[in-house]
Amino acid sequence: NAGVMQNPRHLVRRRGQEARLRCSPMKGHSHVYWYRQLPEEGLKFMVYLQKENIIDESGMPKERFSAEFPKEGPSILRIQQVVRGDSAAYFCASSPTGRVIYNEQFFGPGTRLTVL
Amino acid sequence: QKEVEQDPGPLSVPEGAIVSLNCTYSNSAFQYFMWYRQYSRKGPELLMYTYSSGNKEDGRFTAQVDKSSKYISLFIRDSQPSDSATYLCAMTEGNTPLVFGKGTRLSVIA
Numbered sequence: 001n002a003g004v005m006q007n008p009r010h011l012v013r014r015r016g017q018e019a020r021l022r023c024s025p026m027k028g029h030s031h032v033y034w035y036r037q038l039p040e041e042g043l044k045f046m047v048y049l050q051k052e053n054i055i056d057e058s059g060m061p062k063e064r065f066s067a068e069f070p071k072e073g074p075s076i077l078r079i080q081q082v083v084r085g086d087s088a089a090y091f092c093a094s095s096p097t098g099r100v101i102y103n104e105q106f107f108g109p110g111t112r113l114t115v116l
Numbered sequence: 117q118k119e120v121e122q123d124p125g126p127l128s129v130p131e132g133a134i135v136s137l138n139c140t141y142s143n144s145a146f147q148y149f150m151w152y153r154q155y156s157r158k159g160p161e162l163l164m165y166t167y168s169s170g171n172k173e174d175g176r177f178t179a180q181v182d183k184s185s186k187y188i189s190l191f192i193r194d195s196q197p198s199d200s201a202t203y204l205c206a207m208t209e210g211n212t213p214l215v216f217g218k219g220t221r222l223s224v225i226a
């Protein structure tokens with residue numbers, strides 16, 4: 001039973017480029033959460049999505065960041081015109097279908113984004 | 117004041133020691149409390165989950181929640197080198213996003 005999958009595991013971008021991070025939830029999970037972990041910082045919530053819907057984006061920066069979770073395929077976190085401050089580990093978590101409580105989340109291995 | 121405070125350590129203990137990890141919080145509406153373990157360059161792994169106040173035990177791990185003091189603890193008995201990791205506390209009101217502490221880095225020395 002595969003866990004939460006994220007790719008790529010490492011991503012290097014130059015300033016101004018776009019970064020696309022992908023997350024495939026655990027089988028049977030339709031709730032996806034994205035978090036960012038800056039060096040020496042805890043995990044910070046960014047966005048919560050269900051299939052084709054953004055449920056809570058209270059943690060998303062207002063500009064350059066967007067997320068989607070289409071009916072088919074993985075969830076994607078997109079960062080446009082990346083800056084050095086975007087360098088961080090980005091984690092995706094998923095939770096079971098039909099459960100809306102935020103606590104039952106299973107995390108992926110993360111994507112480490114480095115902006116040169 | 118941050119919503120969740122956690123001493124980042126590092127904490128270094130000898131093998132077999134009892135480890136105590138703690139977090140304090142300011143939001144009295146938090147109802148669900150979790151401890152995650154994160155190995156270096158890996159994703160967090162849920163260790164313990166507690167609802168409201170009280171204790172919960174799972175093998176060598178015990179989680180305690182004191183809502184009156186807004187204080188939660190994780191105890192690790194008979195610590196092993198494989199317990200060396202960063203431990204993150206997290207909490208939520210239930211219908212709100214998880215709020216994490218910064219994590220405490222633990223090293224268990226053989």
